Amino acid sequence: MSTSMSPVRIWVMAARLRTLPAAVAPVLVGTAVAVQATDDLRIGTFVAALLGAIFIQVGTNLSNDYSDARRGADTEDRLGPVRVTAGGLVPPQRVLVATYVTFGLAVLCGVYLVAVAGWELLVVGVLSIAAGVLYTGGPRPYGYEGLGEVFVFLFFGVAAVAGSTFAQIEEWPWESLVLAVPVGLLASAILVVNNVRDMDTDKRVGKRTSAVRLGRERSRDLFAAMVYLSFPAALIPWIGGSLGPATLLVLLALPLAVPLVRTVRTHTDGPTLNGALAQTGQVQLVFCVLLSAGILLS
Numbered sequence: 620m621s622t623s624m625s626p627v628r629i630w631v632m633a634a635r636l637r638t639l640p641a642a643v644a645p646v647l648v649g650t651a652v653a654v655q656a657t658d659d660l661r662i663g664t665f666v667a668a669l670l671g672a673i674f675i676q677v678g679t680n681l682s683n684d685y686s687d688a689r690r691g692a693d694t695e696d697r698l699g700p701v702r703v704t705a706g707g708l709v710p711p712q713r714v715l716v717a718t719y720v721t722f723g724l725a726v727l728c729g730v731y732l733v734a735v736a737g738w739e740l741l742v743v744g745v746l747s748i749a750a751g752v753l754y755t756g757g758p759r760p761y762g763y764e765g766l767g768e769v770f771v772f773l774f775f776g777v778a779a780v781a782g783s784t785f786a787q788i789e790e791w792p793w794e795s796l797v798l799a800v801p802v803g804l805l806a807s808a809i810l811v812v813n814n815v816r817d818m819d820t821d822k823r824v825g826k827r828t829s830a831v832r833l834g835r836e837r838s839r840d841l842f843a844a845m846v847y848l849s850f851p852a853a854l855i856p857w858i859g860g861s862l863g864p865a866t867l868l869v870l871l872a873l874p875l876a877v878p879l880v881r882t883v884r885t886h887t888d889g890p891t892l893n894g895a896l897a898q899t900g901q902v903q904l905v906f907c908v909l910l911s912a913g914i915l916l917s
Contacts (some may be wrong), residue, residue, distance in 0.1 A: 624708070633703040635680040640900035641775045641806040642676035643669065644793035644907035648802055649783025651911035652795045655862070661787055664735055668783045671728030671744070676775075678721035679751030683762075685714045691824055700893065722748050736786045743782045747774045763825070765832040767814070768807040776803015781890035787828065794856045798910070801849035805903035808845040811838060812883060812899050816892035835887070843880045850876075853910055856881070872906040 624632075646669045654660050688704035688711060703709040729744035750770050756760040763768060780799035781791055814821070814830035815838050822831050830838040850873060857866040879902055882895050 621628065629703055630717075631798065632700060633681055633684055633709065633717070635700075637900050638680060638809060639673060639676060639906035640907075641771070641809055642672040642779075644753050644806070644903050645775060645779030645799070645802045646672050646783045647911045648798055648907050648914070649795055650787060651781040651914040652780075652786030652792060652798065653784045655914050655917060656792060659787075661735070664732065664786045665783075667728045667731045668786050670734065671725050672724035672779055674721050675751055678718055678725060678748070679754060681714055681721060682719040682752050683755045685711060685718060686760065688714075688805055691757070712756045713843045722751070731754055731780050732786050740782060740786060743778050743811040747778055763827060765827055765829040767810050768829055771807045771810050772803035775806040775891075776800065794861055797800050797855050798853065798914075801910070802903075802907060804845040804849045805899070805906060808842055809896060809899045809903065811842045811845065812892060812896045815839065815842070816889060816896070817881065827868065842883050846876050846880055846899075847859045853906075857917075862914060865916035866910070866913040867905060868913040868916075869910045871909055872902060875902050875905060 646665070650660070650665050650668070668913055684704050686701050688702060701708070704711050704714045725744070725748060729740065732744070734741045750773075753760060754767060754770065761767065777796065777799040780802050781795045784795035803858075811829065814828040815835060818828065818830040818835065818838070821828050829841070833841065850870060853869045854866060856862040857864060875898075879895060879898050882891065882898075886892060886895070
């Protein structure tokens with residue numbers, strides 16, 4: 620493996636920036652719900668929630684990089700980008716230290732949020748970090764048993780959206796819980812693409828992801844369902860009369876979603892699916908920016 624890359628580029632690879640929309644998007648939506656209800660924005664709380672979510676995502680990625688390498692899951696045959704631990708770009712111990720540091724920064728954000736909003740966010744934060752570590756770490760990593768998408772939905776959907784709303788107004792309005800559904804579905808769709816891309820190599824090393832369990836075609840169907848169901852789910856508060864028609868702005872993301880689903884349905888090569896993974900994150904971010912704008916305009 621070539622080591623001519625700069626240290627900065629190596630650590631950017633390790634952080635997996637393509638996955639960061641899954642951290643940013645739910646905070647935008649959850650905060651928008653709170654601001655729409657109160658006409659007030661706690662800027663410090665928003666920044667802490669945003670940074671905390673990003674640190675949890677990056678910490679999860681680093682933990683995954685370290686744990687998969689230790690288990691022999693990241694081989695030279697994988698189609699995805701190079702993993703820094705398995706690729707010999709960074710010593711395992713340094714990746715582990717970086718994981719601790721990143722989660723430590725998330726904890727600092729959490730301490731601030733607990734101080735300004737309440738102990739409930741302590742529970743959300745602790746469970747979110749635990750889920751990040753146990754995805755591929757621990758004695759029985761749930762990512763190896765096909766449960767990755769379930770936990771992504773719960774923590775990058777329900778917990779992140781509702782938690783961001785609670786951090787602002789110290790309440791759990793039903794709108795934030797409902798709107799967590801489309802956000803969580805799109806976050807889970809990112810992982811589905813990842814698992815479809817890696818299913819052959821995962822199968823060889825005994826990693827029973829959802830794609831390995833379901834097979835390629837049903838995994839593609841799952842991806843399509845997650846993406847398309849996000850749109851009607853986002854309109855439920857409008858249908859229920861809680862938000863205005865500006866919520867329909869989210870439908871402007873549909874032209875981006877249709878070709879993405881077509882790509883995932885028809886391609887199996889690594890470079891194309893790597894691009895589809897990045898595009899899924901972009902669709903989620905655009906979707907959530909439009910949804911947040913619609914909420915604020917309601």
